[in-house]
Amino acid sequence: MDIPEANGQAAGVVAQDAGLSAHEALAVVLQIRRGELCVLLWRRALPPCEGEWALPGGRLRPEESLGASIRRQLAQKVDVRDLSHLEQLETRSDPDRNPQRRTLATAYLGLVPADIDPVVPDDTRWHPAADLPPMAFDHASIVRAGRRRLRAKLSYTNVGFALAPPEFTMSELSGYYRAALGHDVAATNLRRVLLRRGQIEETGRSVPSGRSGGRPAALFRFRSLSLQITDAFAVLRPPGPGSGGL
Amino acid sequence: MDIPEANGQAAGVVAQDAGLSAHEALAVVLQIRRGELCVLLWRRALPPCEGEWALPGGRLRPEESLGASIRRQLAQKVDVRDLSHLEQLETRSDPDRNPQRRTLATAYLGLVPADIDPVVPDDTRWHPAADLPPMAFDHASIVRAGRRRLRAKLSYTNVGFALAPPEFTMSELSGYYRAALGHDVAATNLRRVLLRRGQIEETGRSVPSGRSGGRPAALFRFRSLSLQITDAFAVLRPPGPGSGGL
DNA sequence: GCAAAAGTGTTCGGGATACACCCATGC
């Protein structure tokens, strides 16, 4: 997949004079697995950073956008249809981030719902996002940026739809929130918050209680499966009645 | 400044096969001028988009980061020391965003305090951000993205420090907030909010009242001149006393 | 004294957490 070194270097020297540079798309793909926030990484078999873990992604092709590029490249790691959300994070451009050759990288945040278990290649594995293995280049800090972004957006958007399966009980959902946020989230209040904001709704069906009894849990679903800002302007909101003021 | 077309095209064809692409840094430079949020634009004298207005910026050089690049290029438009804040916005990669040649652009948001009036070149002018002239490429939508970012960050960070002069009265500050947010902000409440959050402090000095009388206004300053998140986790905050909960 | 602008005190309401209590089910 990589261009041979000699070729890459030669083209680089010529092209950089013309304002060109190598560019790759990377993705922080997150999923809640067994109650833990995990990130999809692959293990580099070749130098540089041999043996270290890296984010999926790779070179941008001439006629594709960055979004299309990361979708194409993720298809080699997971079924792209498994991705419930994808958004751009940031572009890293430190000239030394790749010691071999100057490479810009645009990072994306991808989310996979908790109910599916994509088949991944042999070199690829899910790692707890809170306990990363030795990682190549600046990829560890990119993972942390993705985690921060997810945590922030859980507070003011409906991005939970991308972590949860199509239907879920409130205790399941609070488990996803706990894993992503890193702290307890009371199911009873989460329910009210998300209902008031119009993020979720009851399906009308429920799940039979387990062997130890207990009231059957109602099934909910997210009302929208695309990103919506549900709590904009926490402060400094526009004045006047009807705008959220007094 | 631009590389001649023939040269650029030829290098592009060769280089794109090697995974290289043209990359530029752009900046949405915003300043409050006469009570209005304005953006710094320059008028293109040559095709493509001749006569339309464009964001300052240009090609990334081989050994500079994007941040360094946009700072260098802004130096041709405004004194870089005038910039009170600079942060990355997003990277645009639509293959057709520049019809002449495939170009990636990483946009930055730059802020200039309200008290200075940088000297700008002849082709460059401040335009109201709410009423943009005909703009080149996708630059109009980038300006809107920068405006959205600023508005959001005024609510949960201390980014106001980058809009205001070193010292200011509360009515001046509420004017900056009004211009940036697009709605009225009561100075009396703004004072309390920013004081409680520890964003601003009194200098101890005050401004003599004007010809028409009135109590002299106290002078304030921001306590930090670098970006701080002062109101994280508006909702779904960690449980337990001492963490912001009950 | 009066107008004008700044600053303070107070009320109000929304929204989020915490917690007690009620409901439905399995055994």
Place this chain on the structure above:
DNA sequence: GCATGGGTGTATCCCGAACACTTTTGC
């Protein structure tokens, strides 16, 4: 009936907006 887990009601607190009132100045 009782344990178990889900759901509802309610108290409390924080915080921002609104607004009346006080303070300090110029004329």
